[in-house]
Amino acid sequence: MESIVDVEHDPVPLVLIMANVLRRNESDPKRARLLAHTAGRVVFRSASDPQVVTIEFRRGRVMVTRGAAPDADMTIVADLATMSEEKPPKPAVSGALSHLRLALAVSKLLDPPVGDWQQEAERFWAYASPRPGCPSGLKVTCLDDGRVAEFGVRPAEYEIHGTAHRLRSVFSGGSVLGEDLLAGKLYAVGMLRHTAELTGCSLDWMMGR
Amino acid sequence: MSSLMDEIGERIHRDGIRWVRTDAVTLDGLVIGKHLSATKFLGSLATGHAISEIAHGMDLGGTPYLAWWNDWRPDALGDIVMRPDLDTFAVLPDRPNTATVLCDNVELSGDPLPLCSRSLLRRLVDELAGRGLCARAAFEVEAMVFAESPSAARRLGWRGLTPMSLPAALGYLHQNTRHQYRYLDEVLRRLEAIGVPIEGFHDEAAPGQIELNLDPADPVAAADHVVRIKQTMRDVAADQGCVVTFMAKPSAEYGNGLHVHHSLTRDGSAVFHAVDGNLGDEARRWLGGVVATLPAATSLHCPNINSFRRMVGFSAAPTVASWGHDDKSAAVRVLSRSASAARIECRVAGGDANPYLVLAAVLAGGLAGLDHDIDLPPPIGVASWGLPPTGWPHLPTTITSAAEALEADGRLRAALGDPFVEQWIKTRRWEWLMYHTTGGDASAVATTGWELTRYFEVV
Numbered sequence: 268m269e270s271i272v273d274v275e276h277d278p279v280p281l282v283l284i285m286a287n288v289l290r291r292n293e294s295d296p297k298r299a300r301l302l303a304h305t306a307g308r309v310v311f312r313s314a315s316d317p318q319v320v321t322i323e324f325r326r327g328r329v330m331v332t333r334g335a336a337p338d339a340d341m342t343i344v345a346d347l348a349t350m351s352e353e354k355p356p357k358p359a360v361s362g363a364l365s366h367l368r369l370a371l372a373v374s375k376l377l378d379p380p381v382g383d384w385q386q387e388a389e390r391f392w393a394y395a396s397p398r399p400g401c402p403s404g405l406k407v408t409c410l411d412d413g414r415v416a417e418f419g420v421r422p423a424e425y426e427i428h429g430t431a432h433r434l435r436s437v438f439s440g441g442s443v444l445g446e447d448l449l450a451g452k453l454y455a456v457g458m459l460r461h462t463a464e465l466t467g468c469s470l471d472w473m474m475g476r
Numbered sequence: 477m478s479s480l481m482d483e484i485g486e487r488i489h490r491d492g493i494r495w496v497r498t499d500a501v502t503l504d505g506l507v508i509g510k511h512l513s514a515t516k517f518l519g520s521l522a523t524g525h526a527i528s529e530i531a532h533g534m535d536l537g538g539t540p541y542l543a544w545w546n547d548w549r550p551d552a553l554g555d556i557v558m559r560p561d562l563d564t565f566a567v568l569p570d571r572p573n574t575a576t577v578l579c580d581n582v583e584l585s586g587d588p589l590p591l592c593s594r595s596l597l598r599r600l601v602d603e604l605a606g607r608g609l610c611a612r613a614a615f616e617v618e619a620m621v622f623a624e625s626p627s628a629a630r631r632l633g634w635r636g637l638t639p640m641s642l643p644a645a646l647g648y649l650h651q652n653t654r655h656q657y658r659y660l661d662e663v664l665r666r667l668e669a670i671g672v673p674i675e676g677f678h679d680e681a682a683p684g685q686i687e688l689n690l691d692p693a694d695p696v697a698a699a700d701h702v703v704r705i706k707q708t709m710r711d712v713a714a715d716q717g718c719v720v721t722f723m724a725k726p727s728a729e730y731g732n733g734l735h736v737h738h739s740l741t742r743d744g745s746a747v748f749h750a751v752d753g754n755l756g757d758e759a760r761r762w763l764g765g766v767v768a769t770l771p772a773a774t775s776l777h778c779p780n781i782n783s784f785r786r787m788v789g790f791s792a793a794p795t796v797a798s799w800g801h802d803d804k805s806a807a808v809r810v811l812s813r814s815a816s817a818a819r820i821e822c823r824v825a826g827g828d829a830n831p832y833l834v835l836a837a838v839l840a841g842g843l844a845g846l847d848h849d850i851d852l853p854p855p856i857g858v859a860s861w862g863l864p865p866t867g868w869p870h871l872p873t874t875i876t877s878a879a880e881a882l883e884a885d886g887r888l889r890a891a892l893g894d895p896f897v898e899q900w901i902k903t904r905r906w907e908w909l910m911y912h913t914t915g916g917d918a919s920a921v922a923t924t925g926w927e928l929t930r931y932f933e934v935v
Contacts, residue, residue, distance in 0.1 A: 277877050279918045280909055317917035333918045400545055445542040458551040467543035470909070 268293070271303060275332040280474060281318045281347075285311060286331045287440065287475030289322070291379035302376055303327055307369035310339040311377075314346045314359075324369070340366045341373065351442040353432045384409060384431050385416045387438035392418040394472055400464035402457060409434060425457035425465065437469060444469040480562045481521050487565075488514045494573040498525065498558045500581050501703055503591055503903060504536055504779065505830035505935060509558060509579065517560075523586075524559035524579065532556070532581070532591055535906060536780075536930050537914070544902050547895075548583055548590065556589060557582045564700055569669035570711065576670070578700055590895035593832035594696065600839045600891070601695050607846075610741045613698040613835055617688045617705050618680055618722070618732040618827050621659060625717045626933070634726065634928040639684025640718065645730065652679035656686060662712045663705075670708075672701045681792070682730030692739065695835050702734070702831035723931045724778070724786040724826030728922040731786035731793060732827030736834055739819040740842075748820060750812035755852075763799060763810065763820065764852035765845015765887070766838060770797035770807055770824065772885030773837035774871050775878035775904055777825040780935065781911045782927040784873055786826050789861035794823050797869040798856035805860040807871070824871070828935035833900075840891035848887050875911075879904040 272289045274282050292298035305324040312319040312335065321336040322329065335342070345358035363370035381387060388407050395401050396419055404423035407416045411431045417423055427434070427444075433452050436442045445466035447453040455462055487493070496517040498509040508531045516525070530553055534540050564578040581592040588595045604611050622629065622637035629637055640659060641652035653660070660677065667674055673691035680687040690701050706722055713720040725731040740747035740762065748759050755763065778784055786793045794807035801810050809821040825834040844850065863870075872878035879901045882888065889897045912918055916926040 277874055280912045316913075316915050317919070318912065319919075459553065460545040460549065460551045463542050463545040470543055 271327060272329045272331065275330075278331075279318075279320075279333045281311075281313070281320050282331045282333055283474035283476065285320050285322060285377075286329075287473065288379060289329055289331070289376055290475060291381075292376055295380055298375065298379065301372055302329065305329075305369065305372040305376070307340040307366055307373075308336050308338065309369070309373055310335045310342040312342060312344045314344050315348055318347065322373075324372075340369055343373070343377075351436045381435060381439045381441075384434035384438060385414075387435050388416050389418070391438040391440075391468075391472060395465060395468040398464070398468055400460070401468065402461045402465070407434060407438075425455065425461045427453060427455055429453040440469075440473040440475075442469075443473060484521070484562055484565055485518055487567075488518065488575065491567055491575075492573055493567065493575045495571075495575070497568070497574060497576040498560060498579050499576060499703070499707075500527075500558055500579045501593060501830065501832065502532055503593060503830060503833070503900060505703075505828070506536070507703060507707060508532075511574070521560065521562075524557040524582070526555040526584075527558050527581075529554055529556045532589075535903070535910060536934060537910060539910065541903065541906055543906060546590070546899060548587075555584060557584060557586070566670035569666050570715070578703070590893065591899050593830050593836065594699070596892065596896055597699060597832040597836045597839075598696050599893075600836055600843065603843060604740075604839065608742055609747070611695050611738055611839060612692040612741075613695045613736060613738040614675070614690045614692040615698060615702050615737075615831060615834075616733070616735040617690070617702055618734070619686055619688075619706075619709055619720050620682055620684045620726060620730070620732060621656060621686060621709075621713065621718060621720045622684055623718055626714065626719050629719045629932075633925055634719075634721075634932045637684075637719070639682075641679065641684045643683055645681055645683055647679060647681040649679045652683075653677075653686075659712060659716060659718065660686065662716070663709055666708050666712065667705065670704060672704045672708075682727075685730065685732070692737070695738070695839065696832075698736075699831035699835055719933070721932050722827035723923075723927075723935055724780065724783040724828045725923050726928065726932060731791065733786070733793060733823065734825040734827050734829050734831065734834060735821055735823045736825065736831075736838060737819045737821045738835070738838060746815045746818040748810065748812050748818040749815040750818075755810075755812060758846070759812075760852040761845045761849055762842040763808070763845065764850035765843065765848070766820065766822065766841040767797055767799050767808055767853065768850045769837075769841035769844055769885055769888040771869070771871055771878075772882040772888045773841055774824060775875075775882040775900065776833040776837040777822075777829055778875075778878060779830065779833075779904065779907075780826075780828050780927075780931060781875055781907060781916065782923060782931050783826040783828055784875065784878075785923055785927075787871065787873060789863075792823075793826075794860055795871060796856070796860050796863060797871055798860045799853075800855040800857070800860070803856065803860070806856050807860065810855075828931060836892065837888070840888055843891045844887035847891070850887075875904050875908050879908075 274286045306326045309322045319335045341362035349355045402424035404419035406423035406426040408428045495511045558579040560577040567575045580595045581589045621640040675689045675691045677688045798806040799808035800806035
């Protein structure tokens with residue numbers, strides 16, 4: 268099915284990321300209807316750097332472009348660095364009171380359904396495993412309860428360990444593998460070659476490429 | 477080879493050389509390497525010496541490329557080899573006990589490394605030789621010199637610096653050159669000592685801007701000379717307490733280019749000489765290839781986010797894939813009247829480009845023209861600036877669209893080689909990602925602080 272979410276020509280990363288988030292709603296019929304019936308212009312701005320995009324809901328099409336539309340109905344300012352945390356700080360929102368219906372729709376659409384870590388790991392593996400350079404097998408261990416999920420050839424060439432929240436975040440495209448490893452939020456057992464290739468997959472997964 | 481090795485050994489002993497600085501060039505044009513004791517250098521002459529491959533694995537901000545892995549890399553981190561080109565051995569005039577030599581990077585097995593731009597250019601020159609063609613090339617190096625010390629320039633964020641000239645932008649003004657003599661005299665003295673042949677120099681259009689013109693040379697040597705000039709100009713600036721930049725667009729108003737001229741001969745005859753005013757078939761196909769592949773080659777000519785800020789009309793930088801007879805508004809300027817000076821000038825590259833890759837892109841384009849019988853379009857016939865957005869072959873305007881153009885051009889890819897092109901495109905997309913996700917402003921219409929911090933002192 269063709270997506271109703273479009274991006275600008277030669278898009279910047281945040282445009283791709285936001286479009287990818289919005290497209291995730293399209294797998295759920297109720298959310299897909301909400302996406303298709305919403306109207307209004309929303310600016311989404313990073314609190315910590317110059318990244319900013321405008322999402323224009325045009326009832327039937329959604330367009331994501333770089334920059335802040337001067338006539339936006341609503342502006343959301345969020346800390347991109349902490350958005351993947353378990354309890355991220357609430358974004359600052361302006362314009363919601365005068366555009367209640369839009370605000371309610373956007374709050375749902377920017378928080379699309381995400382499965383548990385095993386479901387998200389399975390989706391990620393289906394995306395990543397055909398790509399050249401990826402490990403032949405992946406073993407994922409949840410540090411909260413010791414549960415394990417294995418994909419591809421066993422014994423797996425590469426292992427990722429983390430809490431259920433961190434695993435869910437990285438496999439759903441909410442964070443990037445390499446960054447999470449460098450920050451000590453995830454752990455890995457394997458070769459640098461596979462860390463690099465899987466990080467490339469993780470970046471592309473986040474940007475919907 | 478062994479006699480040259482013996483000669484180098486004798487010279488090291490005779491001149492009291494204690495250290496040899498080995499220099500190789502990354503895809504971004506950075507010079508990397510080691511200082512080896514004379515004993516270690518001589519002991520490793522036959523095979524070269526090891527250097528960690530991570531030296532090629534980091535971006536201009538020092539962040540490792542952690543989003544892909546190359547087939548030539550070991551599964552974890554390992555070494556590659558710096559193989560000295562002894563023809564480039566020279567004693568540094570400012571450090572009499574230290575010599576320097578340019579190196580190719582090869583795998584531990586001795587196989588060529590796809591990311592060694594110097595080896596890539598040599599491969600193309602060899603390819604030409606195999607077809608009976610001999611290329612010569614010469615670069616024009618532009619740089620801007622400012623009176624502030626490096627630390628003062630950093631404190632100012634590289635903005636509002638004092639040009640080493642009058643404040644007016646005039647060009648060719650000897651009055652400006654006079655302000656630069658102390659700096660230039662030392663640069664020229666050192667270049668002469670290490671064998672870099674300067675044909676001339678002059679004040680350029682921007683305040684504090686200097687252009688150095690090189691004598692024509694074998695293409696690899698021509699690019700070597702650019703590397704040596706940039707090193708030397710930086711060294712002298714550091715010694716004299718001023719700063720120099722080769723950034724493509726360090727300010728909103730002015731940019732640095734890296735124009736490159738090349739000629740071809742077959743059996744001693746100038747291929748680009750237009751007998752009776754007409755270019756020959758080989759010249760037309762060669763030039764057709766250079767022009768047709770320019771959109772794809774732009775990625776190599778304009779490697780950085782900042783490079784594209786230079787590519788605006790009426791600023792002496794080209795904006796469309798055009799050619800013309802002695803037309804400096806065109807991307808490719810053809811000078812074909814005289815057999816002794818028949819040549820093609822490509823004017824796309826910024827001062828921040830890797831000279832080996834700039835020349836490799838031009839030669840690969842010409843080879844593509846020969847291999848694919850690419851038709852030469854008519855000369856542009858009008859000024860190449862300020863043309864409407866449609867109906868003209870505009871060059872890519874961003875680092876990502878340039879990478880896409882390169883990815884899509886099978887002719888240039890084939891001539892440059894897929895392993896290199898794939899690696900290059902990944903690094904350009906990485907640079908795009910770094911700009912947008914580490915503080916660069918996507919809506920900025922002029923050079924940003926992010927660009928000045930990342931590029932001013934290193935490209």
